[in-house]
Amino acid sequence: MKLTVNGVEHDVQAPQLASLLHVLREELDLTSPKAGCQQGGCGTCTVLVDGEPRRSCLLPLAAVEGAAITTVEGLGAADELSPMQAAFDEHYAAQCGFCTSGFLLAGTALLNGSPGATREEVLEALSGHVCRCTGYVKIVRAVEAALHGEVHPERVEASFEPEETEVLIPGSPA
Amino acid sequence: MTSRSLDAAQLVTPTSREDAIEAFGDGAELTVLAGGTILMPELNYGRLRPARVLALWNAGVAGIRREGSSLTIGAMTPVAELEAAPEPLATAARSVADREIRAQATLGGNLCATPGGEIPRGDLQAPLIALGARVTTAGAGGQRTEPVEDFLSNGPGGRLVLEVELEEPAGAGHATVGRPHSHGFTILAACAAETSEGVRVAVTGAGSHAVRVHSVEQALAGGASPEDAAENVLKDVQPRDDALASAWYRQRMLPVLVGRALHDLSQKEGTRG
Amino acid sequence: MKAVGARLPRYDGVAHVTGRTTYVDDVRIRGILWTKALRSPHHHAAITRLDASKAEALPGVHAVVTHEDVPKNVYGHLEALGIPADEPLLAENDVRYKGQPIAVVAAGDEDTAREAVELIEIEYEERPAFFDIRKALDPDWPQIHQWGPVYPHFGPHNHRRVRKGNVDRAFDEADVIVEGVYRPQAIEHCPLEPQTALAVPEADGRLTIYSCTQAMYFSMGVVAAHLEWPLNKLKFVGGTVGGGFGGKVDTATETICALLALKSKQPVKWRWTREEEFLASSTRAPWHMEIADALTNDGWILGRRMLTLHDSGAYARFSPYGVTKHAFHHTGAYTIPNVHFDGYVVFTNRVPTTAMRGFGVTSVSFAVETQMNRIAEVLDLDPLQIRLKNANRIGDTTANRITLKDPSTVPVVLAAADRIGYDLPAEYRSMTSDRRSGELLPEHLVAQLGVEETSGNGGGR
Numbered sequence: 039m040k041l042t043v044n045g046v047e048h049d050v051q052a053p054q055l056a057s058l059l060h061v062l063r064e065e066l067d068l069t070s071p072k073a074g075c076q077q078g079g080c081g082t083c084t085v086l087v088d089g090e091p092r093r094s095c096l097l098p099l100a101a102v103e104g105a106a107i108t109t110v111e112g113l114g115a116a117d118e119l120s121p122m123q124a125a126f127d128e129h130y131a132a133q134c135g136f137c138t139s140g141f142l143l144a145g146t147a148l149l150n151g152s153p154g155a156t157r158e159e160v161l162e163a164l165s166g167h168v169c170r171c172t173g174y175v176k177i178v179r180a181v182e183a184a185l186h187g188e189v190h191p192e193r194v195e196a197s198f199e200p201e202e203t204e205v206l207i208p209g210s211p212a
Numbered sequence: 213m214t215s216r217s218l219d220a221a222q223l224v225t226p227t228s229r230e231d232a233i234e235a236f237g238d239g240a241e242l243t244v245l246a247g248g249t250i251l252m253p254e255l256n257y258g259r260l261r262p263a264r265v266l267a268l269w270n271a272g273v274a275g276i277r278r279e280g281s282s283l284t285i286g287a288m289t290p291v292a293e294l295e296a297a298p299e300p301l302a303t304a305a306r307s308v309a310d311r312e313i314r315a316q317a318t319l320g321g322n323l324c325a326t327p328g329g330e331i332p333r334g335d336l337q338a339p340l341i342a343l344g345a346r347v348t349t350a351g352a353g354g355q356r357t358e359p360v361e362d363f364l365s366n367g368p369g370g371r372l373v374l375e376v377e378l379e380e381p382a383g384a385g386h387a388t389v390g391r392p393h394s395h396g397f398t399i400l401a402a403c404a405a406e407t408s409e410g411v412r413v414a415v416t417g418a419g420s421h422a423v424r425v426h427s428v429e430q431a432l433a434g435g436a437s438p439e440d441a442a443e444n445v446l447k448d449v450q451p452r453d454d455a456l457a458s459a460w461y462r463q464r465m466l467p468v469l470v471g472r473a474l475h476d477l478s479q480k481e482g483t484r485g
Numbered sequence: 486m487k488a489v490g491a492r493l494p495r496y497d498g499v500a501h502v503t504g505r506t507t508y509v510d511d512v513r514i515r516g517i518l519w520t521k522a523l524r525s526p527h528h529h530a531a532i533t534r535l536d537a538s539k540a541e542a543l544p545g546v547h548a549v550v551t552h553e554d555v556p557k558n559v560y561g562h563l564e565a566l567g568i569p570a571d572e573p574l575l576a577e578n579d580v581r582y583k584g585q586p587i588a589v590v591a592a593g594d595e596d597t598a599r600e601a602v603e604l605i606e607i608e609y610e611e612r613p614a615f616f617d618i619r620k621a622l623d624p625d626w627p628q629i630h631q632w633g634p635v636y637p638h639f640g641p642h643n644h645r646r647v648r649k650g651n652v653d654r655a656f657d658e659a660d661v662i663v664e665g666v667y668r669p670q671a672i673e674h675c676p677l678e679p680q681t682a683l684a685v686p687e688a689d690g691r692l693t694i695y696s697c698t699q700a701m702y703f704s705m706g707v708v709a710a711h712l713e714w715p716l717n718k719l720k721f722v723g724g725t726v727g728g729g730f731g732g733k734v735d736t737a738t739e740t741i742c743a744l745l746a747l748k749s750k751q752p753v754k755w756r757w758t759r760e761e762e763f764l765a766s767s768t769r770a771p772w773h774m775e776i777a778d779a780l781t782n783d784g785w786i787l788g789r790r791m792l793t794l795h796d797s798g799a800y801a802r803f804s805p806y807g808v809t810k811h812a813f814h815h816t817g818a819y820t821i822p823n824v825h826f827d828g829y830v831v832f833t834n835r836v837p838t839t840a841m842r843g844f845g846v847t848s849v850s851f852a853v854e855t856q857m858n859r860i861a862e863v864l865d866l867d868p869l870q871i872r873l874k875n876a877n878r879i880g881d882t883t884a885n886r887i888t889l890k891d892p893s894t895v896p897v898v899l900a901a902a903d904r905i906g907y908d909l910p911a912e913y914r915s916m917t918s919d920r921r922s923g924e925l926l927p928e929h930l931v932a933q934l935g936v937e938e939t940s941g942n943g944g945g946r
Contacts, residue, residue: 049811055265057256069511070504072727074677076255078313082677091312096252098245100223110504120304123502127495135501136677136727141500144312166310169730170675180341215594257758258599 044112081167287320299384337422385477438474525580584765650823655788659779678727770838807845822932866921
């Protein structure tokens with residue numbers, strides 16, 4: 039079966055009902071999608087299928103034949119980060135990093151499809167993704183920075199100005 | 213790593229409705245794959261090792277057709293597309309899981325969802341019952357069309373869901389226990405709709421599938437206030453404990469939610485959609 | 486101190502956002518075997534028969550390991566601290582929690598490993614299970630642990646105790662006694678990365694173990710102890726943790742991978758499913774805490790009696806340590822001259838409990854701070870004023886006989902009050918951490934004041 043991933047066409051041997059996640063990780067050695075729960079509940083395996091975010095653990099290989107798959111490996115390399123990647127780095131949106139791939143791709147799809155998204159729409163777009171480290175504040179901040187074009191793709195420089203605290207959800211102590 | 217059980221499974225991908233019906237036959241020893249959000253975890257975890265899988269993604273049974281106030285919704289229509297359907301279906305669809313799941317999960321899969329563990333699934337069943345929707349299925353004995361509540365009480369075994377028909381209601385109401393963030397199942401939801409046969413009310417989350425609550429409907433028809441009518445909901449359902457909520461909690465929340473759905477309905481009555 | 490408060494790039498930031506960070510599951514090695522476990526379906530049962538021969542014979546299976554294959558099966562996580570061992574790596578005579586591992590299989594793929602697990606023949610004799618820690622000392626307690634209902638090795642006692650002053654007199658002299666019961670429940674750490682390890686046999690006879698552990702050298706010690714190997718035969722690769730929060734202090738997968746790799750002579754990976762994480766990974770403990778405080782009408786805490794029951798689950802693991810830390814903190818950030826604390830580590834048929842963010846201290850802080858609010862409510866006094874009055878100050882002696890040199894309760898409470906716009910009278914707003922004197926040194930605190938070591942300028946706002 040043919041599978042196009044990050045612009046490269048592959049011949050894959052896995053069974054037709056193998057999950058796309060399994061094919062990407064074990065056959066193509068693309069390890070940015072993670073096997074966080076393998077039941078669609080955590081978001082770590084998210085990839086783009088024809089530009090739309092999808093859970094690769096819930097997609098049988100046969101269902102994506104002919105589709106264009108994008109993983110984080112296809113977003114941007116270290117020296118040419120995509121705006122969403124640069125924003126995540128700049129705003130410390132990745133802590134342990136295990137959920138980051140899924141958030142990056144959900145954010146990228148939002149940036150491509152609804153660049154004018156409101157705070158509420160950002161939260162909705164990210165709602166299928168679980169992060170246990172950050173409390174989400176920095177992730178939402180990063181996605182919004184990318185949406186607003188406020189990204190500095192050059193490496194984050196050390197700065198000694200204290201950051202302002204921001205309340206994400208009214209009434210929360212964040 | 214190879215996967216022995218998946219290697220052995222035969223995948224059938226019919227390219228028309230007729231082929232799908234023929235391939236389904238009487239449904240014996242066949243696993244139907246629609247969106248995959250329920251089936252794929254079973255395959256991933258090795259809990260299900262199917263001999264034959266019927267995948268419907270090319271079977272031409274997706275999409276919403278409108279004729280006047282009538283809608284026909286194909287079984288493979290993604291939940292995301294139902295967000296533009298008549299209320300209370302649209303609100304219920306918007307409350308399902310998250311963006312990625314709604315784009316993949318289907319109407320047909322939701323109707324056939326068996327309880328996961330002991331947790332009721334099938335968030336769209338209550339709005340469909342409230343709307344008086346009828347479901348067309350194929351299987352042994354040919355095709356048949358029946359009310360959704362009848363289909364659910366018989367169980368989906370041996371039937372292939374093809375489509376659902378419904379009429380746009382004169383008004384609708386919806387109330388749910390909010391559970392933001394997560395691919396979770398509905399704890400409890402209540403739906404009401406003003407249909408040509410009067411107000412219909414249904415609840416999701418109080419049993420293994422959604423149920424129509426006749427006692428509430430009868431109380432309303434008898435002139436009871438929404439709040440008083442809502443108290444009757446416990447005559448029709450016996451909530452149980454499961455991993456999401458206790459029976460104690462559900463017993464207290466059900467009349468509240470039914471009351472809210474009826475209140476929501478009374479606010480919107482007379483305004484279509 | 487230039488870096489404090491500064492904005493510095495994360496050393497691993499670019500690797501994270503390019504998907505290049507290598508977690509254990511991402512390590513690519515040819516020919517790895519996958520692991521699945523036979524886990525107990527019962528909360529408590531005797532194992533009356535265990536026969537893995539059919540599993541071993543299944544094509545594609547490279548190794549099956551049971552308790553018989555483990556050089557030192559029973560291990561204690563705190564053996565290095567002199568705390569005896571009680572937990573088998575793989576269950577032998579009995580199972581004491583649902584999900585407890587009994588046998589493990591390494592096969593060429595996960596499906597084959599699962600099929601092999603199903604072929605293991607096992608019989609159980611179910612036994613009564615015990616879950617309610619409050620009933621641990623009841624006479625009809627069902628025998629679930631060889632040490633009895635509670636961990637018995639706190640020196641000469643079967644509980645951690647703290648005694649100071651004369652608590653009976655404090656209660657005799659109290660105007661009011663306020664009691665509270667606090668019961669925080671278990672929490673699953675739920676890291677996004679499930680427990681995962683990969684063990685690779687090397688040509689020189691050593692093992693390389695890729696581990697998601699939070700506690701590298703500790704895990705290395707645990708594996709070496711079970712294998713009865715010297716540490717220099719193990720090479721651990723770690724440092725990349727996909728979330729831990731305390732749950733990856735336990736050595737969950739490394740030893741099993743090592744044993745399977747040695748038996749099969751192939752690299753072996755064990756990646757838990759999310760279901761296994763919820764079923765069998767350790768959790769934060771449930772606690773039962775009872776506090777009774779002897780108080781004066783004007784809000785001084787004269788004495789505290791506290792009883793803590795800690796749900797250890799089926800084995801001790803780190804629980805004695807957690808309860809000890811808990812005991813140290815049972816007066817919170819306040820000075821109480823007369824205390825009587827008893828803390829029990831109770832065995833139940835839950836999954837063993839473990840560290841999670843402030844091990845043992847979060848529970849007691851929750852109880853103490855809620856109790857402070859309850860006191861304020863009963864006495865009809867301001868909750869912040871009560872805290873400021875009783876707050877630790879320089880020279881105060883803690884329940885553990887430590888004389889405080891730099892307590893921060895007063896400035897922290899005042900800063901919090903400022904941030905939320907909380908109105909406090911001038912006498913409270915001007916409080917500092919300075920050594921007690923005047924009205925802040927009532928009769929009952931005179932004796933607990935330590936010898937003066939500083940001139941009292943180390944605290945304040």
